[in-house]
Amino acid sequence: MVTATAFNSTLNQLAGASLTMDLTLSDKERAFQAQVRAFIAERLPAHIKRKVEDSLQLVKEDYVSWQKILYERGWMAPNWPKQYGGTGWTPIERYLFEEELALGSTPRIIPFGVAMVGPVIIEFGSEAQKQRFLPRILSSEDLWCQGYSEPGAGSDLASLTTRARRDGEHYIVNGAKTWTTMAHYADWIFCLVRTDSAAKKQEGISFLLIDMHSPGVSVRPIRTFDGAEEINEVYFDDVSVPAENLVGEENKGWTYAKFLLGHERTGIAGVARSKKQLARVKELAARELCDGKPLLEEQRFREKIAAVEIELMALEYTNLRIVCAEQAGETMAAESSILKFRGTELQQAITELLLEVIGYYAHPNVPQAIAQGWNEEPIGPAYAASIAPLYFNWRKTSIYGGTNEIQKNIIAKMVLGL
Amino acid sequence: MVTATAFNSTLNQLAGASLTMDLTLSDKERAFQAQVRAFIAERLPAHIKRKVEDSLQLVKEDYVSWQKILYERGWMAPNWPKQYGGTGWTPIERYLFEEELALGSTPRIIPFGVAMVGPVIIEFGSEAQKQRFLPRILSSEDLWCQGYSEPGAGSDLASLTTRARRDGEHYIVNGAKTWTTMAHYADWIFCLVRTDSAAKKQEGISFLLIDMHSPGVSVRPIRTFDGAEEINEVYFDDVSVPAENLVGEENKGWTYAKFLLGHERTGIAGVARSKKQLARVKELAARELCDGKPLLEEQRFREKIAAVEIELMALEYTNLRIVCAEQAGETMAAESSILKFRGTELQQAITELLLEVIGYYAHPNVPQAIAQGWNEEPIGPAYAASIAPLYFNWRKTSIYGGTNEIQKNIIAKMVLGL
């Protein structure tokens, strides 16, 4: 953990020892990039690509079919050790891979399995758990969701009240989880549950894997104000969970949860997806008119785009510094919090630009137009329908997964020692 | 004190009962305004006016001679009750008066006497104190300064340690005050001193008036990084102060200090001075060139000025709402904190624009050029020399008199009930 000396360490340590500072790709890296790019171009189904490009709604099948394509290629879990199905790539290769996924307009990988519970099982799970769960995560046979937040415990995760009572070879779980993204798609949920209510807040919490198809589990969708239905409440009513589904030790769940938070760095900033989206801003601004000329020719708007583009460059090269330092073998502190809060701020800024581009055509509410299989004549330009919902929906990015305020608390504490 | 219902009260209560909402001046108000304007035009010495217009350094004589002119006219203390030499003006007339002072490029009135200690003496002082001090404040025979902050106590005023020990008919004062603006000009200082060190923090503090010419008082100037020498440290070394100079009761000084904070509303936002300064931005931007045209014709810069101008309008009309509500007999809560933090933010924003206008000519450091009696050829445009020092010096406005962070704490507590 890095403290006050941070200004002279961590990010500042442009570590390693090569011949020259070089921001161009090596031949090997370039070949890798080309290979990934060609694979995506060849294998990503066109209808999925179009949905991603136009910010239309993806359904479960879109995610799963793309993940299976990656799985077949062996590229589903670049963040895993090779022995469990990882790729053995360097941090830079992983970064390039993420970038190509974004630039190629692929669906996001659902993170709950491969990026979240997977590493926890690999690090803390039993051999049996590894053999049972990891292959099915890789193959997308099992989809996962995350049972952390509760109605009474949002940012203050540790005050959770969902209880798991030991009863012979089982835990009996009662309680509720909320804001559970994709619970309606999921086969499994990894949960933080209270196993010792006498213990202090963060102690007495365990990390439990629960089959969503168990009796007593029910899911209620929560509609968000943009019109989407992607989050849910999950209720546990005397759900019986085999004790073998406990990860690690009882009452040590908080440790595993902390491991998970901030474990994933690559891609958390979303730079490549933001670059892609910013290119879309320019494309649409070239089509919209202002005083008879393309809006993109309006100096004011050009500079507004440029300002965001520069901020994005700053985040991109900071991300690269972190990746290169990782490549050089450095351990990191709260970098993921920096990448997350700046990344989401810029993602949101870009949706604001999109909204401004389309002017009055932000007003029509045409949810059918962004759903699967709509073929009617659009209202206004076809690209407009998805933009206001996107702007609204994207407000979540600074809230979910730890609000940006929480991220700053983390940086203040872990990096600055405040 | 207003709490959570603030959104429906205070500012929202556009109180009173006239025939129509009217933002133009009545005939009577207009006549008043004309009278003030004519007086300033006639009586303000030209060399002082020029200094104020060009943000040059004012010396003691400039302040005093202008204050004496106001005093002769009976306009030195519009904020005082008529019986003590006030003007008997309405809040709107006082607002108009302040505005004319600003637009007429008069020096600021030194606030420590007439705006600060004066009202405290009027409210809490003895009859003898009133007779002794008030006339000499009005006539500028006595200049005052403020002894609040101490080296160890900045925002946390109540932790002050300057002691006053009662010794018969005197207090013996020991300690130091700091950041004391104009102490080097002052004849008197009003001080918060600790008279009971056993009491809790805010109790045990008294409000004492100390003659700066007393033996044991010494003043050390503190140079600020802009090059100015306007603040000081004031040391008290066994200074003997007659007990009759205690204001109100011993150990009740904190009450009087709180009365003083937030007592003065008119003019605290500095809207009129900011308008004047913004006009100067435009004037200079019309003289500076950019691509062979006046910088003011550059759309980008015009809009940058416009953005500040609009923010200033918003503050101006909010100030007017408060003044009109006061005129209608309403009591206010933390409005002065709002006016102060927004006012200083905009004052600072305008100095940033000035800085940008002059480009490279912010670099030359020519302190003589802003001091009295410099007649050499200027380096670059004559108006440039004062601008960087002004920008630097004006950083103080969000610090002195309670930082803007403290002002927000006050609003959170007093208006929002947080």
Added chain:
Amino acid sequence: MDFTFTLEQKLLKENVERFIANEYTFDKRRAWAHSELGFSREHWTRFAELGWLGIDVTEEHGGLGGSAVEQAILMEAFGRGLVVEPYLTTAVLGTALLHHGGSIQQKQTLLPAIAAGESLIAFGFAESQSRYHLADVTTIARKDGDGFVLNGTKSVVFNAAGADTIVVSTRTGGASRDDHGISLFLIERQTPGLALREYATVDGGRAAELLLNDARVGADAVLGNIDNALPVIERVIDAGIVAVCAEAVGIMAALCQATLDYLKTRQQFGRPIGEFQVLQHRMVDMYVACELSRSMAYMAAVKLDDAEATERRRAVSAAKVQIGRAGRFIGQQAVQLHGAMGMTDELAVGHYFKRLTMIESTFGDADYHLQRFANSE
């Protein structure tokens, strides 16, 4: 100078606020918004009875002969209630069009009907290429005998499908984007050649794309002077801006109140989240932004009626810039401070945010009005 409400205005304010608080609950509002008509006819009749629809109608035409300040008081309360009735289009834009462009005959016919709640008006002033520029008009009105034949498309015409009369801006002369050559026409809803494609809007309202395909109107359909309607359009849109600014202030105040309540009640880490200083200061910034916006909305309301054209334009554009920026900040932060709760469709917060967002672009966004302001001197 008096920047305070008169007794009458206070009374109006109390009345409309009581109506909103007691009868315009969020659940009912949702139901009306989703109804066939998109709003409540009962309310509309009630508005007429209370005189609200006739604020901008002179007494001789059966109205109250009020001012933009009274309209702003109503709109502010309507903002708090997220009112879906078409007050803006009929009782602000509609009446303003008639006042500033209407003939004696047109006024006599329509103003009493508006005040009585019997006639709804819509105004089509935008086109797909026009963005916020009111002179960027390509819909053509061609002289044909006594009357005119109209062809073209108007975009995002608020409340058009429910309107009895639709006013459209057309080009009768000049090149595209010329100030000269713009004319206004009153078109009856049932006119052949007038087709609408209606849709819901993201803020719970209704709008339509309006297609004119050889729609024929008589000479009496001309509103104001042929070729010289731009000043009328600008004046009318300025009235609309003042109204939405006041509405936005009502929304901002409601969001501030909701957020403040949430900060005081929501517990995290063993205390109300309102004890966290970062959230306190954010809340202060929201509160101050709201109050600054309120000052600007009412300032613009006063100047709309009282000031000459340049000063009016500056005041109105300044208010729109202030409110556009404050609205975005307050809307986003209200959602943020509510955390995940703020994202739900169930809470009113998101719906306030959506309406605020739509107000941002209505009648020109902050960039457009900053430019208008900067170039107005």
Added chain:
Amino acid sequence: MDFTFTLEQKLLKENVERFIANEYTFDKRRAWAHSELGFSREHWTRFAELGWLGIDVTEEHGGLGGSAVEQAILMEAFGRGLVVEPYLTTAVLGTALLHHGGSIQQKQTLLPAIAAGESLIAFGFAESQSRYHLADVTTIARKDGDGFVLNGTKSVVFNAAGADTIVVSTRTGGASRDDHGISLFLIERQTPGLALREYATVDGGRAAELLLNDARVGADAVLGNIDNALPVIERVIDAGIVAVCAEAVGIMAALCQATLDYLKTRQQFGRPIGEFQVLQHRMVDMYVACELSRSMAYMAAVKLDDAEATERRRAVSAAKVQIGRAGRFIGQQAVQLHGAMGMTDELAVGHYFKRLTMIESTFGDADYHLQRFANSE
């Protein structure tokens, strides 16, 4: 790809940081800044011995043949020390002028002298009407026999009075602000007709107004091609931008460190002020702004040497925008968080702030470079 320092670079970094920490105290710096010369000749000799003056000088001319990254490493440390020695003008701008414009003869004469610390260079590229536009040149160079006669004024020429050779941009053809028709000349400090008016700058440096009154130079004084010097000037100024960006990063880091230390030690209300969440988050924003700036400074340093012209310009302008904005924010907030202490001349904080402020306008402010970036595609 490798965005990390090489072993050599790390060594350089350690050396220069040790030099600054041990020998360049704030008090000493103040004394040197106020001395007759404005800097320390001893240091200059030391810089030469350490090879620092020859980073941008090829080995054949007695230098190290290093890159902009090494210069940036030095400049970052110089920022921390608020170094007053004329490194920027001589060892960055001076060497770049020679590299990109100099004849073999000129390089052979001047580069070894620069590397050895024996020759100081200044560059006059701005004029009172030019603002940041490098082609806005009105100083005239008229052909006269074999040589040229120069007339005009150059503004705010950094370190001119101490320089042995001053390079100036002049107009030899074309109309004002034309890209074509700009030429560079090397002028010896003692040339008749060259007059300087020297002054201190607010950041502790020196500059001068440079007056050319029939100053005559020979044909060998031309640097680069007659009439076509603008690309050279742009390239040289880009190198200067990278250098001041790195310097600004050093200053920002120093301000962040000083502010963080202050937050941890200054007690108010019975606890360190660093426990107040608003100040914690402000400090986080400062820290992150500093790190983002560091990334951009080194990115621009790499691209200065490696990229083609358009990409180089974009990278350099992007860095200048980022650093201009971050610098203003960090500078202002460092003063603010130090409270009244931050206003004193005694503390280094205000002096860092002043230098950062001057860097904002040096070689073009954020607005200028945002425009350059936006129009570069």
